[in-house]
Amino acid sequence: MSRIAARFAALAAEGRAGLVTYVMAGDPDATSAQKILDGLPAAGADIIELGLPFSDPMADGPAVQAAALRSLKAGGSTRKALAQLAAFRKTDSTTPVVLMGYFNPIYIYGPERFCRDAAAAGADGLIVVDLPPEEDAELRPFAKAAGLDLVRLATPTTDDKRLPTVLAGASGFLYYVAVLGVTGTRSAAADQVAGAVARIRRSTALPIAVGFGIKDAAGAAAIARHADACVVGSALVALSDKPASLHGLVRDLAAAVRGARAKQIA
Amino acid sequence: MNQINSFRAGPDENGHFGLFGGRYVSETLMPLILEVERAYMAARKDPTFQKELDYYLAHYVGRPSPLWFAERLTKTLGGAKIYLKRDELNHTGAHKINSCMGQILLAQRMGKRRIIAETGAGQHGVATATVCALFGLPCTVYMGATDIARQAPNVFRMKLLGAEVKPVTSGTATLKDAMNEALRDWVANVEDTYYIIGTVAGPHPYPMMVRDFQSVIGKEAREQFLAAEGKLPDKLVACIGGGSNAMGLFHPFLDDRDVSMDAVEAAGLGLDSGKHAASLQGGRPGVLHGNRTFLLMDEDGQIDEAHSISAGLDYPGIGPEHSWLHDIKRVKYVAATDDEAIEGFKLLSRTEGILPALEPAHAVAHVARIAPSLPKDYTIIMNLCGRGDKDIFTIGERLGVKL
DSSP states (O other): OOOHHHHHHHHHTOOOOOEEEEEEEOOHHHHHHHHHHHHHHHHHHEEEEEEOOOOOOOTTTTHHHHHHHHHHHOOHHHHHHHHHHHHHHTHHHHHHHEEOHHHHHHHOOOOOOHHHHHHHHOOOOEEETTTOOOGGGGGHHHHHTTTOOEEEETTTTTOTTTHHHTTOOOOSSEEOOOOOTTTSSOOOOHHHHHHHHHHHHTTTOEEEEEEESSSSSSHHHHHHHSSSSSEOHHHHHHHTTHHHHHHHHHHHHHHHHHHHHHHHOO | GGHHHHHHHHOOSSSSSSTEEEEOTTTHHHHHHHHHHHHHHHHOOOOHHHHHHHIIIIIOOOOOEEEOOOHHHHHHHTEEEEEEEGGGGGGTSSSSSHHHHHHHHHHHHHHEEEEEEEESSSSSHHHHHHHHOOOOOOOOEEHHHHHHHHHHHHHHHHTTTTTTEEEEOOOOOSHHHHHHHHHHHHHTTTTTEEEEEOOOSSTTTHHHHHHHTTHHHHHHHHHHHHHHSOOOOOOEEEEEESSSHHHHHHHGGOOOTOOEEEEEEEEOOOOOOOOOOOOOOOOOOETTTTTEEEEEEETTTTTOOOOOSGGGGOOOOOOHHHHHHHHSSSSSSEEHHHHHHHHHHHHHHHHHHHOOOOOHHHHHHHHHHGGSSSSOEEEEEOOOOOOOOGGHHHHHHHHHHHO
């Protein structure tokens, strides 16, 4: 069983949602980024999304844009992101790590070689924001061969007619984008998310992680009542210059996510 | 069967021109991109849409634009016979409005009530603000802070037309970042907003659609040249940033095998300087802004900053159909430096009494380079895609003249 499947099975057994934390590789510099990444599991992250820096992150808001530019300015790259992951795997062999980025650096790295090297570094899945199902045939076979889940995104604009296209070939989990917009701007509305998650569940057995627009413990708790996992990114990368504060926020988020359903029953 | 031997058949149903093009956008935009495609394919087949567009092009834009025999330029260079396609005489002073008019009519067919656009030199922003004023739609234009500083007259023009100009400070604060920011706006406002892309780039169907709307340039030029000379021209010349004016002139001639075509990229401080905007001559295939095309980037796939004296050519990519035409060698891609463009500007101003924009001044530079050694019966059509009024401050600064 893959790390992702094992983790969602364990979460289901515990009867709670998971916390997915997004941080940018190499942000604000290689040493601090390693410290941030290595400390995430102990702080309560159930799954980690490791951002690959890109100069033109058009689906991201100001916080993640700034994180990518900080990383690049400090010498960050796709290759170094994989090295950072490999170093993390020396300290942690169970927490799933999903690499999240844009297609151009992967295309330039070479999709086949990238998938092989990513798997060797300890990655479990890939999210490529600007590679919709219509275009991902040039990555999917290599991801599959390397044992990497290619995580697909569904959004408020993915209607019932389009959903099967998104689900065909999806694996690992489904990432539901809770708001119309870029990362870290609008707030997700829990009731709308609940409806969307229920609608998607009718079409797939994949776990559903919800992200974009979850900023704090209260927001995470509200989403954790409905989703299998909630993703927090922008609020974390905004603290990358203060690793202790970043890990502190992860602890708060983890506590909120863990308590979300218990509170609902009470 | 005809289509197989045609250079004009692309793209395929998924928007690919050979290896290039496609739809590399986030899932939020995907349904909208498909909707734009459906709406455009329906409009394309609808005679009432074409009739409406023709009406606005004739009575508002001022088409057809003249094809001018540049006699003094021809005599000065002493070789090939040079014609200028006068698209700088369009309302708003450039070719950009051809596509804006088509796209705003499409936006209205789709029931969209808000328009966004990106702009580099400001010509596309002005053209978009103009059609928005004409049809009474709110308009937001994203423009890099660097470009705002060097194209102040166009910024003021857009504001006078009622548009909101949003400065973009992220990344390199130029055209590519303005396009990122426009895409971010669109993702957040998919329900009511239409994005008028200014060039033959972006996700399918934009490269095809903008090309179709700009092809009016080449269709007119073909007829006008046949009427004037009784034959087809030997060569077409156009400058190229994203490539919409070049594609507009070239496309109707692509299957005329005896017509050669030169597209002039901006070489900035020189192709070897690292400071240029020549994506085809200095870049390689990659994926940005919704399509696969030649891009300027580093070995990690991070997009490089482009450089050109002309804000309209200052883009690290190029339309995907150009990448394909480059690959199959149907069009020859050459370059002119900032300095050569300035010389081209001066040459055309003094021989023909026309101030060209800095963008087509690159094309003038190339014509000046090749015309002298060509025979006198060799004919060239150069696309004069914009007028130079917007650039007098940049040129003044370069020539050390305080305005």
